[in-house]
Amino acid sequence: MTVPLLRIETSAELPRQVDVVVIGGGVIGISAAYYLARRGVSVAVLEKGVIAGEQSSRNWGWCRQQNRDARELPMSTRSLALWDNLAEEIGEDVGFRRCGLLYLSDKDAEIEAWSSWCRFAATQDVVSHVLSSKQATERGKTTGRAWRGGVFSQSDGIADPARAVPVIAKGVMQAGGHVVQNCAVRGVQTEAGRVSGVVTEHGEVRCSQVVMAGGAWASSFCNQLGIAFPQASVRASILSLEPGAEGVPDALHTEAVSITRRGDGGYTLAISGNAHLDPTLQQLRFASDFLPMFAKRWRVLSPGNLQGLRAGYETRRKWALDAPTAMEAMRILDPKPSRTMLSKTLARARQLIPAFNSVEVQAEWGGYIDSTPDGVPVIDPSEVLPGFLLAAGFSGHGFGIGPGAGHLIADLITGADPIVDPSQYRLARLKASSWGKVAEF
Numbered sequence: 001m002t003v004p005l006l007r008i009e010t011s012a013e014l015p016r017q018v019d020v021v022v023i024g025g026g027v028i029g030i031s032a033a034y035y036l037a038r039r040g041v042s043v044a045v046l047e048k049g050v051i052a053g054e055q056s057s058r059n060w061g062w063c064r065q066q067n068r069d070a071r072e073l074p075m076s077t078r079s080l081a082l083w084d085n086l087a088e089e090i091g092e093d094v095g096f097r098r099c100g101l102l103y104l105s106d107k108d109a110e111i112e113a114w115s116s117w118c119r120f121a122a123t124q125d126v127v128s129h130v131l132s133s134k135q136a137t138e139r140g141k142t143t144g145r146a147w148r149g150g151v152f153s154q155s156d157g158i159a160d161p162a163r164a165v166p167v168i169a170k171g172v173m174q175a176g177g178h179v180v181q182n183c184a185v186r187g188v189q190t191e192a193g194r195v196s197g198v199v200t201e202h203g204e205v206r207c208s209q210v211v212m213a214g215g216a217w218a219s220s221f222c223n224q225l226g227i228a229f230p231q232a233s234v235r236a237s238i239l240s241l242e243p244g245a246e247g248v249p250d251a252l253h254t255e256a257v258s259i260t261r262r263g264d265g266g267y268t269l270a271i272s273g274n275a276h277l278d279p280t281l282q283q284l285r286f287a288s289d290f291l292p293m294f295a296k297r298w299r300v301l302s303p304g305n306l307q308g309l310r311a312g313y314e315t316r317r318k319w320a321l322d323a324p325t326a327m328e329a330m331r332i333l334d335p336k337p338s339r340t341m342l343s344k345t346l347a348r349a350r351q352l353i354p355a356f357n358s359v360e361v362q363a364e365w366g367g368y369i370d371s372t373p374d375g376v377p378v379i380d381p382s383e384v385l386p387g388f389l390l391a392a393g394f395s396g397h398g399f400g401i402g403p404g405a406g407h408l409i410a411d412l413i414t415g416a417d418p419i420v421d422p423s424q425y426r427l428a429r430l431k432a433s434s435w436g437k438v439a440e441f
Contacts, residue, residue, distance in 0.1 A: 002334075002364055002365045003058050003162075003334075004057070004162040004264075004362075005052060005053065006162055006166040007050065008169060008170060010169070010179040010180060011173075011178060011179065011180060013180075014200065014202050015042075015205060016205065017042075017207065018042040018043055018178065018205065019041050019042040019043060019209060020033075020036055020043045020044070020207060020413060021197075021198050021207045021209070021210050022036075022046070023211065023213060023214050023221070024212070024213035024214040025045050025052065025169065025181065026052060026054060026213060026215050026402075027056040027164070027165045027398055027406075028215075028392075028405050028406060029406075030045060030165050030168050030172060030179075031402045031405060031406020032211050032213060032405070032409035032410055033045045033169075034171050034172050035406050035407045035410035036177070036410045036414070037175035039414055040176075041414065042177075043177045043178070044177065044179075044180065045169070045172060045180065046205070047179070047182075047183065048182070048183065048185070048327045048328065048331055049181065050181050051165060051166050051181060052161075052164075052165035052166055052169075053332040054215055054367065054368070055367050055368065055398070057161045057162060058238065058365055058366075058367030059367070060260045061160060061164075061260050062156070062158055062260065062399070063076075063080060063083055063096065063158060063159055063400035064157075065155070065156055066151065066153035066156055069375065069376060070120070072376060072377075072397060072401060073124055073126065075401045075408070076400060076401050076404065077124075077126060078420060079401045079402065079403045079404030082403035082404060083096045083403055084096070084098075086168060090171035091174075092167050093163075093167070094160065094164040094167045095159050095162075095263040096157060096158070096160075096164070097157050097158065097159075097250075098154075098155055098157035099261075100156060100157070100250070100251070101158075101251045102139055102140065102252045103151045103153075103254075104136050104253070105149060105254065105255065107148070108148070114130070114151045115130045118151060127155060128151055128152070129151060131150040131152055133147060133148055133149055135152075139152060140249070142247045142248050142249065142353055143352055144354055156251075158251050158260055159399070159400075160262065160263035161268075162264075183201060183202055184201045184328050185198045185199070185200050186201060186319065186325050186327075187224055187225075188210055188385070188388065194208075194385070194387045195385065195386065195388055199321045201324070201328055208387055209387050209389065211389045211409055212388065212392060213392060214392060215370055215392060215394075215398075216314070216333060216369075217313050218231060218390065218392035219231035219314065219370075220326070222390065223318075224318060224319065225385060227388075227390070229390060229392070229393070229427065230289040230290070230372060230430050231286070231314075231370055231371065231372060231392065232282070232290050232371055233278075233314065233368040233371065234276065234277050234369050235277075235335050235369075236275045236368075237275075237342050237364075238268060238345075239268075239269050239362075239363065239364040240266050240267060240364075241349075241356060241362055242361070242362045243264060243265030243266045243359070244265075244359040245267065245353065245355035248355060249261075254352060257270070257348040257352055258270050258271070259352075266359075267349075270345060271341070271344065271345050271348070275301060275369065276301070276303070276338055277301050277302070277303060278304035279306075279309060280308045280315075281309070281316045283314065285316060289373040290371075290373050293373055293374075293375065308368070311330050311333055311335070311368075312326030312327075312329060312330055334365070335368060336366055337366035346361065370393055370394070370395070371393060371396070372395060372430060374429075375395045376393075376425065377392065377393045377397075377398070377425055378390050378391070378426070378430070380422070380427045383428075389412065390427060391409055404420065408420060
């Protein structure tokens with residue numbers, strides 16, 4: 001993998017029995033296990049590859065309220081409060097800081113859309129400041145040019161994708177939870193119509209609850225259980241620069257490029273929304289579900305290649321529990337990024353920020369971002385398989401709201417009052433038409 005990532009040591013021993021098995025060691029699965037373990041619940045995270053090896057280390061690192069869909073905003077606000085406490089609780093830095101997020105633009109329509117969101121946010125007790133041309137130009141002075149306007153969300157922040165989730169995984173183990181890497185879960189066992197355990201490549205684990213937090217793999221896994229979960233993924237291309245540029249905002253979004261300061265002092269660069277659509281059989285199955293989203297975003301999506309089909313993460317094939325699966329053949333989704341997209345991103349960043357012309361590229365990587373038809377995640381106990389909870393489809397927003405999502409999952413499993421209203425995250429909502437319901441951010 002070319003993406004920077006903190007590797008951690010975990011146990012190779014598979015527990016024979018726990019209360020809850022979490023499938024997937026990304027930010028959602030690890031956060032769920034963290035809050036379960038802190039409540040005294042016996043929990044094991046089983047990860048087919050390495051902790052945070054896929055999208056949880058390949059994202060920008062933004063932890064934002066700004067421009068959130070109304071259905072995600074309460075969880076985002078609660079997540080920020082949880083991010084505040086993680087370093088002290090675990091005793092190790094996760095790279096989180098409320099540095100504020102800066103949005104700059106020269107387009108009146110874009111500025112007005114951001115302003116409209118700010119007015120809505122004020123009704124939810126979320127403060128985000130609309131910037132005049134003078135204010136935007138001052139905050140964006142590192143660009144060396146004037147701006148028509150922007151917004152600044154001062155209470156938002158960033159965390160370090162290279163270390164945040166691995167550090168939280170350490171917190172899971174500190175609280176008595178199990179974390180096992182290189183252990184793919186092949187299927188779920190049932191007794192009397194409900195979950196009784198899981199079958200892994202290294203043996204069986206008895207449990208009464210399973211959380212499916214497998215990211216881009218979630219739909220194909222659900223298919224093994226007869227659960228239809230509309231999910232599609234796009235391939236993003238991102239790069240990072242070496243440290244050395246001075247005076248650059250910690251988190252800056254423009255139409256041309258978005259920039260985030262990394263924990264090592266370098267910067268992550270990406271073009272918001274731009275991605276490649278690699279065709280898979282799963283996309284064909286759910287094509288009608290995603291037509292509204294693709295219709296709204298066709299300008300920023302480009303035809304992909306056969307990487308997705310070859311990777312097997314969106315397979316429609318049923319697999320056996322006593323033989324290697326696609327997950328073992330592809331431990332970590334590490335797609336090749338688009339060279340054209342990387343070149344465009346770097347050129348735009350260096351044109352926008354002159355200081356970037358004196359620093360070199362640090363790393364380049366691709367990543368598959370899984371999405372639901374309406375761009376909002378599913379966090380829902382199954383109606384057809386008691387004991388099975390689906391938590392996937394975070395649509396590129398999972399890193400920032402990961403702690404809140406994990407807390408909600410722990411609430412649902414333990415019967416506690418939910419940290420936010422879970423009704424908007426139900427799977428059943430996706431059965432209705434998605435036209436007009438695609439999240440805007």
